[in-house]
Amino acid sequence: MDAAQWAWEFLRRNPDYQRDWQWFQQRWQALESRYGKPPERDFQRWQHDPDAWVQVDDDTGECRVDEDKVLIECWLGAKWGFYKFPLDPATEQPCIGEQLTWRETEQPVARVQDDDAVYLAGDAAHIALGFDLDLPLRRQLEAARHYLQVRQARLRRSGEVVMRTVGNLAGHWCCLLRMLDGVDGGESPDAVYAVLAAGCAEEQFTGTGSDLLAEARQLVEGGYREIVRLPG
Incomplete structure (x- = not known):
């Protein structure tokens, strides 16, 4: 798909x-x-x-x-x-x-405030760069683009970042759908989680069944629009 x-x-x-x-x-x-x-x-x-x-x-x-x-x-x-x-x-x-x-959705812009430690904490894929708005933006944006491309390539080579693509996420989405269908069928989140963990060797599960269900419901309740923007 x-x-x-x-x-x-x-x-x-x-x-x-x-x-x-x-x-x-x-x-x-x-x-x-x-x-x-x-x-x-x-x-x-x-x-x-x-x-x-x-x-x-x-x-x-x-x-x-x-x-x-x-x-x-x-x-x-x-x-x-x-x-x-x-x-x-x-x-x-x-x-x-x-x-x-x-329908097309706008690409959100994450504006990092001085005290915004949540965005930068613990996620190698997140980074913040500074720009001088009292100077022309063209050269600053070109320099930022080059820096980000180099850093992204390095993180991908080291395995610290896995690109969010349909190909990379399809297996995980399949597990999320199975979680939703299992709970809808009357099973508990933990019971479905145990079946998924045993049957999906390629998936590295962390957290609990409730965590996986919450992630699935986030996509059901509006996160599905973010999926549309992802590359194949």
């Missing part, structure tokens, strides 16, 4: 998304019973039915019926970070670009 499909695997397990989709599906079927399906659909009447839209407060958004009204299919996609028609959570490995397209 590629990054977009891995992200979907976590979103489809989100209970809130599952409830939203059920709500959406019930409305959609009711609208189709009233106004038909393409090409016979009466879209003019459809879009003015209160079941076809939701009210929003923000000034941006697609598929607006009025200034503060957005069609439910667009509202649901914007809420969960994708374009295209909302997918049934039961869908496995959707065709990316046809069934599902993820």
